[in-house]
Amino acid sequence: MITAQNWTFSSDEALILQQELASQVEHTTRLGPVRYVAGLDVHVYDGMARAAVVVLDFNTLKLVDVGTAICPVAVAYKPGLLAFREGPVLFDAIKRLDIMPDLLIFDGQGIAHPHHLGIASHLGVMLDLPSIGCAKSKLFGHYDELGETKGSYTPLLHEEEVIGAVVRSHDKMKPLYVSIGHRVDLETSVKYVLACCRDHRLPETTRWADKLARRGDKMATKIRV
Template sequence: MQLHVLHDWNLTPEAAIALQQKLRDRVVLTDQFGEVRYVAGVDVGFEAGGTVTRAAVAVLSLEDLQLQDRAIARRPTEFPYIPGLLSFREVPAVLDALENLQIEPDLILCDGQGIAHPRRFGIACHLGVLIDRPTIGVAKSLLVGRHAELPEQRGSWQPLIHKGETIGVALRTRPGTKPVYISPGHRISLETAIAYVMRCTTKYRLPETTRYAHKLASGPAIDAEEVVQVGKTAEQLPLFGE
């Protein structure tokens, strides 16, 4: 997967904020993609006390949610942990992992925010704009905004409102669990993002894409050359319950 990076990563926090405000004008919030055969999950973990960033991408076939490809990349952690600027800390390693894929995903679900962000430019937006692919933010926790209480049934949702603007939804993917927070990243509408997240979610709270990527990014340290079994369902591979 060949990538084209639009900017340098050696930035101060102030310069990073200014870049977010500039690049957010490139975010497209309408459906601009064709058939989706392969959907990917992206997640990032850290090793060596946070000094090494470990990014993982898991590519699944949309039809049956079986793992088809994966890539892991490591690089030194160079940007500090600053809420709202996590993409500058994590995306460089994500780009390295994407470049090592053999199967190019048609849609990417990111563990983090899309436009549900103080400057409407979370990690899903940043990644989507850089690689010009449709992306969705699937966050486990709320960053900004408020929403009404959700019904308990699977698939129920409530708009996520911030400063009078709908920036995403709180989505119940499993009865009796906390919602996840869905927002468009790039080249996808909110309604379509909800539909694809539900399509990728089975009996757990998190989409299968996220579960595979999280296992690769945050599980026990493994060799980057380790071969992960493909063609296995989520039930056949050991993954986190949520």
């Protein structure tokens, strides 16, 4: 069984694994009815990584389940290798959910990644669950001007290839970087992200996951003192 304890790889092994998993990513939609949508986030404090996975009812965007996990931070952050830092603890948190979500919205990239395997695609393939990459900043690719109003978006490109979409989720605010995770096409991914954004720049999934992961940090601080 895969746990947080056996995710350690050398840089060379990580690259091989990314190439292997990238070949398994499905870029077309294979998605059932979406009743539950998940948000995932990790916060690091005092050398420990705390993960919160939240499950929202997609129709109401109300919280219906939470899974958490904690483990020592295994590796330093390196652009392109986020999944090896945050993936293990997220994996454990997902396993603790009572309600298995139909769709995962990650705080990071999908295939808009130097090796076409951001954390959303990496975890999506490992779990064989539909997933979307929804990052707050760009890792890879380039794009042209973007409209100022909510709902407008422009392709994120790598040379001539469309690898994602830069999406204005809120008027005049920084855009979101949406890309295919696994088993959801780009157009559908943008649709789901915007549906979760309601009145904020970030999707409700991300907002809830961030809040609960931070709560874990604060409780640790309190106990510590």
